[in-house]
Amino acid sequence: MDRSLQERLKPVLAEARSEKGRRLPSERELMTRFGTTRITLREALNALEAEGRVYRENRRGWFVSPPRLRYDLLACLPFHEMVRSQQRSARTLLLSAEEVMAPAVVARRLGIAEHAPVYRICRARLVDERRVLYVEHHLLPSCFPQILEFDLARESLTELYRREYGIRVGRVSYELGTCVLSSAGADALNAVRGSPAQRISRINHDQNGRAIDCDDEYWRHDAIELTLSAAPQGGEAIRTS
Template sequence: MMNRPHYQQISDSIEAQIRSGALSVNSKLPSERQLSEAFSTTRVTLREALSRLEGKGLIYRANRRGWYITQGRIHYDPTQRLPFNEVITGQGRQPHTQVLAQQLAPAEPEVHQALGLAPLTPIHRVRRLRSVDGHPVLLEENHMNPLLFPGLENQDMSQSLTRLFEQQYQIRIATMALNMYPIALDSERAKALGMASGGAALFISRLSRDQHGRIIELDWEYWRHDALNIQMAV
């Protein structure tokens, strides 16, 4: 039997420490220099091992701060329009929402087309960073039809938009068209999620209609690839 490659031996060793609990959730791994010395290997080989662990969702890289042990994936059903806070607290985790931008302004052409609005029509746009247990996992960009949500720019956008639509505008999300695929993050979105440019993410696009069949919102979600476990009841 052939010996396992050195990078695999290293990744297996670190993985065993993680699964045994010796390396706790959210703890920081030693620096790459320290790990290279500990395993008597090169930085190139070590990074192969770390990339293998990252691919398994066991560690994540915080840009310029090193490698950390992941918290465990969130169980998420994108077909259920449940508020983020409810999804996270229901799994015994701590959610947090930071509003990065909130404006009434024109958007990308595909947004206008999806919402059925004329080019350059001002659209309600909200950009929010969602965290779990202090770790950013989701960058969300919401685009809403201004004709259906007058005064939305004055609302607290850190709350659940689903509940806001229902309580303030008597609008209920009835149906959704979903599109999901993996992407490499651009530098701006990667930075917001604490990742290096080109880092892997899952993109989810959700076009929502209300109880009257009107298109009300286009939601773009950028999830860290190591944050999510998709679960759907079919």
């Protein structure tokens, strides 16, 4: 890999960062400017993407990554509230909402039989008009009858649960990991299939301890910074090693 090209590209990133669209010149322009080949240029851009400095949108080109969103797992804030609390703009796009048969992993999480009916809601979520999150929700129909009739692009599921069904989230289980975007995720985020992503899987339990839904969030890996704030229980000091 030509690391010197990565360094020579950094002033280009600074120039693009000052522009409204944060878009880099085309690959052809960059090849001419630096006297390099497409393969070498791609290697340098891919390395910068892995560092979270740039990202690629399918058929649109390369862009400088904006500041990361801080995602506090324990705060459990709804998406729009979390984004707006950081003086950013948020928007949700509903991609699909339907009843499907529960895949094995969803059935295990919710404690139901495989292929039992569940509601699946797929949404894309935007920060400052950039598509950064693809999420698949799976809900128990017995807990949320007719919820698919609501405006799921505008409504917070957490708020719907409380207002329409008298259900509040009492406990959340998380599973974190890295992955690459599937076709569905890539299409939703205008990304290239196989692009790196941060996966956050969650199981929500109601006030009685019953698993009521689960979701899988697929974030562009440069879009968030995961944080965790915890206080010791029983007045004991937190130990570190």
